Amino acid sequence: MGLMKRFIGFIKKEFYHIFRDKRSLFILFGMPIAQIMLFGFAVTNEINNVDIAILDHSKDVTTKEIINKISASKYFSVSNYIRNEAEIETAFKKGKIKAVLVFEKDFSKKIGKENIATIQVIADATDPNTANTISNYTSAILQKYQQEINTTIKIPYQIIPKTRMVYNPELKSVFMFVPGVMTIILMLVSAMMTSISITREKELGTMEILLVSPLKPSQVIVGKVVPYIFLSIINAVIIVLLSIFVFKMPIQGSLILLGIESILFIITSLSLGILISTISASQQTAMMISLMALMLPTILLSGFIFPITSMPVVLQVISNIIPAKWFIIILKGIMLKGVGLSFVWKETLILVIMTLFFIGLSIKKYKIRLE
Incomplete structure (x- = not known):
């Protein structure tokens, strides 16, 4: 009973240390909110009010109608009318214009006589994603206009592909x-x-004092880890609430399953943190290993930003050892597709095996006697 009281007291002390350190509190609670807001509002694949220029060689009723359609959309803002081809490069060099729409001569006549007329979309591909999106959006507006004017004309053998986006219809x-x-x-x-917290004790020489205390070495490690489990759960709740209420993201699946899977990933990450602390002699080393060995692979190889299937085979194989890859599959399945455990059991099992492996390796590597 006395040992349990000491253990609870030790956990309370750890909480006190965290809440006393203002920098730690900022990292723990400030960064999650800042990151989710930045990714939610600033980092986006969508385009809105992109500045485009028009080079209209025809200047007839049809071209004016099309230009009005384009400028009326929320995607484009017609900010410049160019007089000739020589001005296109100058407009791009200024950096404001992202695309130029070039209408050929006798646009209306060609549509009337030949049933075909050309609009050239010249896009600034210094940002390939934006250029591609501009091209797609322009094509969609033109397709819609074409359907409107074709309502009275019977065109044989016309094949119109219809696309339906599931799970995220607004993309x-x-x-x-x-x-x-x-x-x-x-x-x-x-x-x-976690790795910094445990390494700090080693660096200050207080780990030895803790290990000769009545607490078992395993209790010392668990005591240091428990506060971070609690704080990570709070962070997960904050992120889910922000995604629901700020970004209107629907949570299709079970919140209980989402919670359990999140706790599993938190424990996997904590076990990795403990493993890093076993090979780090200083807090600086622990931070560098955490950033280089965890953060960069998590961002680049987890499928978070870049699709894994588009990567070289070597990187696809390496991605399998990144715990984040499996957790993102689980999250997307539960949040967007509304799947249950029967669909994500394989990914869940992989995280459980990884956690046991990291804990086992940490116990083996730790230079302390586990009783």
Whole structure:
């Protein structure tokens, strides 16, 4: 009973240390909110009010109608009318214009006589994603206009592909970023903060004092880890609430399953943090290993931003050892597709095996006697 009181007292002391350190509190609670807001509002694949220029060689009724359609959309803002081809490069060099729409001569006549007329879309591909999106959006507006004017004309053998987007019909990029940011933050808080916390004790020489106390070495490690489990759960709740109420992201699946899977990933990350602390002699080393060995692979190889299937085979194989990859699959499945455990049991099992492996390796590596 006395040992349990000491253990609870030790956990309370750890909480006190965390809440006393203002920098730690900022990392723990400030960064998750800042990151989710940045990814939600600033980092986006969508375009709005993009400045485009028009080079209209025809200047007839049809071209004016099309220009009005384009400028009326929320995607484009017609900010410049160019007189000739020589001005296109100058407009791009100024940096404001992202695309130029070039209407050929006798546009209306050609549509009337030949049933075909050309609009050239010249896009600034210094940002390839934006250029591609501009091209797609322009094509969609032109297709819609074409359907409107074709209502009275019978065109034989016309094949119109119809696309339906499931799970994210509005193609909101925030739906892609929320699971990824949640993964990164839980990894950051759990792994990095735990490794720094344990390494701090080693660096200050207080770990030896803790190990000769009545507490078992395993209790010392658990005591240091428990506060971060609690704080990581709070972070997960904050992220889910922000995604629901700020970004209107629907949670299709079970919140209980989402909670259990999040706790599992937190424990996986904590076990990684403990493993990092076994090979780190200083807090600086622990932070560097956490950032280089965890953060960069989590961002680049987890499928958070870049699709894994588009990567070289070597990187696809390496991605399998990144815990974040499996957690993002679980999160997207539960949040967006509403799947149950029967669909994510394989990924869950992989995280459980990884956790046991990291804990086992930490016990083996630790230079302390586990009783």
